[in-house]
Amino acid sequence: MKYANSIASEIECIVFDNPAEADKWIRLKHTGENDGIGTVRWNSRQVSIYNERIKKKPSLALQAMRILEQSSDVPNEIKSRLSEVKTTNMGRLVSDPEVRSFLGIEVEGGIIKSTTSQKEVVKGLTQIARDLLDPKFTVRDIDSKEDRKNYIAKFSKTSKPDTSKKATMPWQAQTTTPKSTACGRSAGRRSSPQKTLIKKGNISVSNKRLANIYSELCKLDISKFTNAVSVLLRVFVELSCDCYIDKYKPTVTSNPKTPIYLRNKINAVVTDMVNRKFADNTICKGIRTSVQDKHNILSIDTLHAYIHNRYYSPTPQSLIAAWDNIEEFMKRMWESM
Structure with missing residues (x-):
């Protein structure tokens, strides 16, 4: 009953005038490898x-x-x-x-x-x-x-x-994957505009709510929903840091008279991940640079501006660049949890 409302009206097939003519192919399909002429199951x-x-x-x-x-x-x-x-x-x-x-x-x-x-x-x-x-x-x-x-x-x-x-x-290690050009795409293939913030959802997020947010970031058209993507990105980064802090309890340095800002959380998580060898300084360089640069889209002021500054308008390109700089770091963070 699961597919009751989506039953196919057409199906691709081959019709034999004589059913006996099809027996050869039916046998090859369903009786194993047959010394290589049948269907060979991949390991x-x-x-x-x-x-x-x-x-x-x-x-x-x-x-x-x-x-x-x-x-x-x-x-x-x-x-x-x-x-x-x-x-x-x-x-x-x-x-x-x-x-x-x-x-x-x-x-x-x-x-x-x-x-x-x-x-x-x-x-x-x-x-x-x-x-x-x-x-x-x-x-x-x-x-x-x-x-x-x-x-x-x-x-x-x-x-x-x-x-x-x-x-x-x-x-x-050796890899057989074709090398890419300087633009990050295989040679000979025409590039096309990136439609989503995240091209491949290859981060396994164990927290249910954050897994849903990550899924949305993989699906939302960034050119149509730029502001929604920017807010979700900020939420995803901060709550991911919160999950890490809850698990490993790193020391978060902050002014006791002010809230704990995302900058403080990120710095604490980065230091702890390097100390535990979950990531090295190369992996962490992108996010460290981002939160220290006032003009970077991932700096604390900019992230707050997404929500609180009605005059600030992020662009798809700046969001994509921001994610590209921290993707490997975010992946390592979730692998460690």
Whole structure:
């Protein structure tokens, strides 16, 4: 009954004059792989490779696997079975900031990067691959943030990366995603105006109300609802900081005679995230600069002006630029919660 009011009136199909002629294709569709001529079900890695190519978004799990594939320090019994590792489980681990800090890696612009000795990073990733290949291992072992914290705490001394050992120069994982031009779009593709503040909703927001606000920011046409987007952006940033402060209790410095301004909250959250290694100074640079610049759209005065100054009128371009500067920071903040 769910689709009672939206039943399709047309459907694309092929009609055979003789039903027996269709039997060949019905059999191939429903009887498995048939040595490659039937329907072959993709494993999680093949799905990730396809999504990476089509969505033009680097997969952290695939990058981690490529690090292992290209390393001579990985035992053959592990390397030969890497195709069996579920990328969903690998992705769940390397997407966690605490696990990344443990491994000695960080993510910038969707790419795994590191200043830690690659041999040490491989040591930790090898243990993860070994565990994920163990038939006794289940997703319940790494389901929640606390589960993942307990998981890495059990690493033996020989498999725990020594992140104090640094590489001679910074390095990064290989990605097959096509490189973009300086304008941030693939070469040969004509650019078109951005219709929404957020192009891809890739931040997992655990607070229900803020998840709804984030969803609206992903959908609202910024050229038509510029003022609504500007107010929602301010609310989303401040309440996200409130959620972080409630969880980790960082010290918020402010004048006791005045309200706690967004500037104070952001500075407290940034300092705490850097100290906990949830983000580095590069990730935090955009939001730090924004709240210190009086003329920036994310400065405290400007944010208040959105609501209280009837003469102030934000533009779609300034809002998009403001979000682009803080998106990775906001993503790291919600990953940590």
